[in-house]
Amino acid sequence: MISPATNPEMVHVVSKADNRQHAVVKLPCLDHSLPSSSLRARPVLLGLTSNNLSYARGGDLLHWWKTYPVPPTAPAPYNDQSSWGIVPAWGYAIVTESNVPGIISGSLIWGYWPTSTSPTLLCLERSNPEGHWVEVSNHRQQLMPIYNRYERVFPDEEKDLDGRAWSTVFRGVWVAGYLLSEYVFSPDPRAREPVHPLGAVSKLPWSADDADLLNAVVMVLGASTKVARSFSWCLFDRPRESGPLGLVQVTSSPGVLQEVVDKKGWEGLSKTVAYTEIDQATEWIEGLQPAKLVIVDCGARDNVLSQICQRLQESALLSCKTVIMQVGSQQKVYTADEVQAARAAMASLGKIQYNTSGIQDTVIDREGAATYFGEVSRRWKEWLAHRASAIPDMRLVYGQGIAGDNGIYGGWESLSNGAVRPEQGLVYVL
Ligand SMILES: NC(=O)c1ccc[n+]([C@@H]2O[C@H](COP(=O)([O-])OP(=O)(O)OC[C@H]3O[C@@H](n4cnc5c(N)ncnc54)[C@H](OP(=O)(O)O)[C@@H]3O)[C@@H](O)[C@H]2O)c1
Structure with a gap:
């Protein structure tokens, strides 16, 4: 009727x-x-x-x-x-x-x-x-x-009306940063089997060495995206001995992100730069002499990633193992040509696609839904309670x-x- x-x-x-x-x-x-x-x-x-x-x-x-x-x-x-x-x-x-x-x-x-x-x-x-x-x-x-x-x-x-409003903005992407830090680059990859960035469904290998950040520098592009802010915050909360050796954040808002880093006690271990200051970042990373550089692209602005790759080719980091994780894209509508170009760049730069659902599904299979959701919900509520320090701006x-x-x-x-x-x-x- x-x-x-x-x-x-x-x-x-x-x-x-x-x-x-x-x-x-x-x-x-x-x-x-x-x-x-x-x-x-x-x-x-x-x-x-x-x-x-x-x-x-x-x-x-x-x-x-x-x-x-x-x-x-x-x-x-x-x-x-x-x-x-x-x-x-x-x-x-x-x-x-x-x-x-x-x-x-x-x-x-x-x-x-x-x-x-x-x-x-x-x-x-x-x-x-x-x-x-x-x-x-x-x-x-x-x-x-x-x-x-x-x-x-x-x-x-x-x-909790305010908490619910923040949840609408953050919760859907926060879990992506959490899973990246806790399972793809798991703090103790020899004790907890790491998960491939596409999840077990990809049937692709992802070893403890792939996951290990102990002697690695992590560089986050588009560091003020919500997904990047959640990833960096999870890195700050890891035991120091699990790495990374250093964290570089590349963003249009370096000042406020550096303040967060300093308040978390990561000063000296982290450098935050504007998109125009990539050279400073490369020099700083060279000084740390990492065995691996992990670039996490959360939606860097125009061409920044190719500029960084170019700088790396010309630097002492040429022989350093570089892994590029494709998490997100720039905040804009892509034309069909730009979508094609982004796909071509995935292949030419050897980027690895990241997929939150694939990882979550894997973890649910391995740990059981009750254990996984219990822990993720605890960590999410903890982050929400600390949002004034995590995202002060x-x-x-x-x-x-x-x-x-x-x-x-x-x-x-x-x-x-x-x-x-x-x-x-x-x-x-x-
Ligand atoms: N693969 C996955 O499983 C997965 C999961 C979650 C999210 N994602 C993806 O990750 C990306 C980020 O998502 P989000 O929701 O976290 O983003 P968001 O917070 O809405 O992103 C805002 C940020 O975008 C950056 N940005 C880049 N180009 C910009 C432009 N032209 N104008 C304004 N800001 C620009 C700015 O960061 P800077 O100033 O630092 O550049 C800005 O702070 C999206 O592409 C999303 O789909 C992927």
């Missing part, structure tokens, strides 16, 4: 061919019956970061467009699912109807949501640990598992709704133009 309601819902749609083209469309409210083992939840708080640009850029290849296809009830031409898509975002939604055992209407759920005010249908199965559910709809089966996991929010988190920039400059529409416009500053965390109340 379908009966139109009065207030239309809003959804943000993005052109699959040119992610710069986007629009807000109204959807009629339709009163469908609820299938079994399903619920509807309305997104209420979402964050946007450069990561959302990646969901659009890689939407076909990695199936992110399949998460929430544009409903056929959207007006033309946006109802053409081959041309238009909905970019998902991390955050919270409130359950409006449910026949999923264990989840009642009014519950708050953490997960991966459409950028839409429309109550969203999820088909959920109970998972481990308690309070976790997995989305099992056919159209989402090719999606990586991390995006199909939903968590009930417990009352203490529900009350950052502030939340609140927006409202989907449409307009102050809504998701405006946030997408800013991200597409590389206009979101390092200290800004975009949060949307829907």
Whole structure:
């Protein structure tokens, strides 16, 4: 039975061919019956970061467009699912109807949501640990598992409004930095088997030597991205004897990142430079005489990586083993040519792709979901409690709704133009 309601819902749609083209469309409210083992939840708080640009850029290849296809009830031409898509975002939604055992209407759920005010249908199965559910709809089966996991929010988190807003901005990417430090470059790789940056599913080898940072310098590019900030913070918290020998952060915001380093007691062990000061970084690394240089590219600005590789060729580090980890991309919409060029650079520079979901899946298999999520949740809450020291410059920039400059529409416009500053965390109340 379908009966139109009065207030239309809003959804943000993005052109699959040119992610710069986007629009807000109204959807009629339709009163469908609820299938079994399903619920509807309305997104209420979402964050946007450069990561959302990646969901659009890689939407076909990695199936992110399949998460929430544009409903056929959207007006033309946006109802053409081959041309238009909905970019998902991390955050919270409130359950409006449910026949999923264990989840009642009014519950708050953490997960991966459409950028839409429309109550969203999820088909959920109970998972481990308690309070976790997995989305099992056919159209989402090719999606990586991390995006199909939903968590009930417990009352203490529900009350912590500021913590929840920070979670929308950070939590989805924070885990990437955590897994990189704790499992790919595990502090004790001979005691805990390290995980390949693509996870065990890649069937590629990743030895204890690959993981060892004891005599390595780590250089983080795009060091003020959220994923980089989480990685560096996890490195600071490792036992000193596990390395790295030194940390170089390359960023547009060296001052504030160096302050964090100093407060963590890493002065002398770390150097933070602007993109124009790469020479200083190379000289400093030479002085440490590392056996290995690990470059973690979290989204360096134009050509910086090739400049660094060029400098290394001309320096005393020429014979030093260099590993380049591809975590993220620059905050902008890439043209088709730029995507091609980035793929070519992956091959020519021998970059190793990093994938959070692959690693998380491996760790869940090895340790069990309860152990893994218990530990990751403890570390995440610890970081959240220390956010004033970890990200002293950052502030939340609140927006409202989907449409307009102050809504998701405006946030997408800013991200597409590389206009979101390092200290800004975009949060949307829907
Ligand atoms: N592989 C994975 O599993 C995985 C997991 C999580 C995230 N990621 C990727 O990592 C990347 C970073 O994600 P994030 O959400 O952490 O990013 P973010 O915090 O939104 O990135 C903001 C930062 O981007 C840098 N930036 C580079 N070019 C810029 C430009 N033209 N304009 C403005 N800022 C620019 C700035 O850092 P600097 O000033 O320091 O340059 C800025 O602080 C994304 O590509 C994301 O998809 C990958």
